[in-house]
Amino acid sequence: MTQHIFSRRTLLRGLGVSMALPWLESINVWGDEKTGAEKASEAPVRLAILFSGNGFHSKEWWAKGEGSAMELGKVLAPLHDFREKLLFIQGLYNEQALKGNIHSSQTGNLLSGAPLASGGDIRSGTSVDQLLAQTYGRSTKVPSLVLACEKSNPSVHKNYSMLYSSHISWTSPTTPTPLELYPALAFDRLFKDEVQKGDQSVLDAVLSDARDLRRQISTSDQRKLDEYLDSVRDVEQRIAGAGKKGELQGWRPTLDKPNIARPADGIPQNIAEHMKLMCDILVLGFQTDTTRITTLKLNNDHSSLRFPHLGVDYMIHHLLSHSDTADWLKVNQFFVEQVGYIARKLDAIQEGSRTALDNSMLMYCSSMMTGNHNNDQLPVVMVGGGGGRIATGKILNYRDQPNRQMCRLYLSMMDKMSHRPKEFGDGKEPLNEV
Template identity: 75%
Template sequence: MALPWMESLRVWGQEAGTTAVTGQAPTRFAVLFSGNGFHKDHWWARGAGQQMELGQVLQPLQAHREKLLYIRGLYNEEALKGNIHSSQTGNLLSGAPLEAGGGIRSGTSIDQLLAQTCGQTTKVPSLVLGCEKANPSVHKNYSMLYSSHISWSSPTTPTPLEVFPALAFDRLFRDDATKADKSVLDAVLEDAGDLRRSISRRDQQKLDEYLNSVREVEQRIARAGSRGELQGWKPTLEKPDKARPADGIPQDIAEHMRLMCE
C-alpha cells in the first residue's frame, strides 16, 4: 500500500498510475495448445468476414467468423534446435532459445507479459490449466519441464499448472476469505506501527489521517458492493452456470480435457 508524501521519508521515485475502471469487459487472451497437433485436412479457413469458410474442426466458430483472423505460416527457428519434444514446446510463446544440459532457461511467455499488464482487472490475473502433471526428467540433454509448460512467468520459472478441474473451479468462483481478501489496513498495521515510531510527530498525524481515510474507503466499497452499487463491468452471471467438478483427476482424458476447457 502506497503512503502519502512525508517529510521524514526520502522519495525515490513515482509509480505509474493505474487505469481507470470502465464499463467494458476486461481484455482476455487465451492460448489452447494441443501437443499432437491438428489434422490439417479439417483445420483450415479460407476467405474473410462473412465469406470465410471453415474446416470441420473450426465449425463451432462459424457464428464468430467476422471476428476471426486465421494466420498461416508462423515460424519459430529456435524450435528446430534440440530434441523434438522439449524444444518445440518450451519456447512456443516466447521464441527464446532454450538452455540445454538439464538447466532451465527459456523466456517470459507472451501470456504472462499480458497478465502483468492487464491481469489486475480480473479476479485471477492468469489461469494456466493442463491435463498432465509437469515432468521434471531430462530427455536428450533437455529438461522435460520445457515440454510440460508453454507458459513461463520468467525465463527460469515455468508457470504452475492446475490439472485438477475442481481446484480450477474453486479458484475462479469460491469467495472464501483469504489473506488477499482481508482489509488492506489489517495486512499492513504492524508495518505501519513500526513506521510510526520512526517518523516525526507531524508525519504521524498525516499517517493516521491517511490510514483512517483508507479505512473509510474500504467500508464504503463494502457497503456499495453489498447493495450492488459498484460501477464498471460486471460478469453476466452472478453465479456459475455449471456444477463444481468432482475432486481428483478424471480417468477419461476426453472428459478431463472438456472440463478444463469449460
C-alpha cells in the first residue's frame, strides 16, 4: 500500500471495546502521517521497570566480559540469551536511602532519590515512571500501568510507613500510585472503554472489525495480526481460569481450605501464573501502543510471598533473603525469569528493522544488594536498545566514581524518551555511557 489510509489512532472497535493495533508494515499506526513511498513511522520507545525486594544472592549477582562473550552469575542465568542486548550496571546508589531504617526507607525513594518522611507520615518524591507518564505518556490511552503481584502493606516498621516498602511508583510526593493486582482489571484498562466487570470477551467484540481490516493489509501483516489476536485470546482465557487452582502464597491462614466460594475475577493464587499474566499484559500494552510506560512490582520489599511451585514453601521471601541458600538462588532466578520472559516476547515482535525489545528499555532492580540490607550500591540490569539509542552488551561500573547517583540513570532513560529535565532527584546530569 503506497498510501497510509489509517490514522495513528487506528483501533479495532466493538461495543464498549477498543483495541489498538500493533505495528504493521502496510499501515501507519504511530507517529505523524506520511505519504508517498515512505514507510510507516517508527515505533515509540517504551519503558518497563521491574522490581523485586530484598536483593539477591551475594555470590551470584555478577557479570564479566561483554557482548556474546559476557558471563553471567547464576542469578542472571535466565538472561543468557540477551547478553548482547543487556547492560549490567554496578555502583549506583541513592544517598537518601542510606538514612532512616531498613526496608521502608530503602525502597520508597528507589525511583526518585527523594528524602522520606518518618514517624508514620507519608512523603517521598514523584517517581521517574510517573514523571514520564505526565509528559511522554499523554499520547497513549493509558499514560502508565502500575502492576503488582503482592498487595500493599499499610503498617509501620521502625518508625517508617511500610507503604514505602510496598510502592516504588509515586504519582506525587504524598501519593503512592495505586497498584493493580488484578490481571482482569489490568487487561480491561488496555482494551475496554470503561474498566468494569463484564462477561463479554474483548476479542469476540472486535472480530468483525478485525476481519474487515484483514482484507486491507499485506499477507505478512495478516500473520502478525493473527498472532496478536491469538495472544489476546490466550491472556483472556488464562485470566478467566486464574485462581481456580494453585498454591497459596504469602502468610498462611488457619484454614486448610476456604470455607466460602472463591469470588470471580480474583488474584491468582498461583504466584507463577499471576506473574506470567502480568508480564503478558505488559507486553500487550507495549505491542499495541496503549501504554509506553509500565511498572511491575513483582513483590514487596520485606515480602511475605511463598514459592511452593519451586519446592520452597517453608519460609517467606523476606526471611529467605537473609542467607545465601540454594533455595534463595532458586527464588532469585524465578524473578529474573520474568524479565527474560518479557524480553523474549518483545524480541519476537518485529517492528520494521527492529524488534519491540530493541525499541524498549527494561530495567530490573531491587531495594538492596543482598538480604543483609546493604544498599551502598544497587543491583541494576537493563535489557533492550531504547529505540537504537543504547549501546548494549556492556558492563558499566560506577563504584569508585564520585557522581554515582541512581537518578543520573533516570535522566539518561528520560533522554531516550525525549524528556530532558535539567535535574531529577539528586542527579544533575545523565550518565554519558547509557
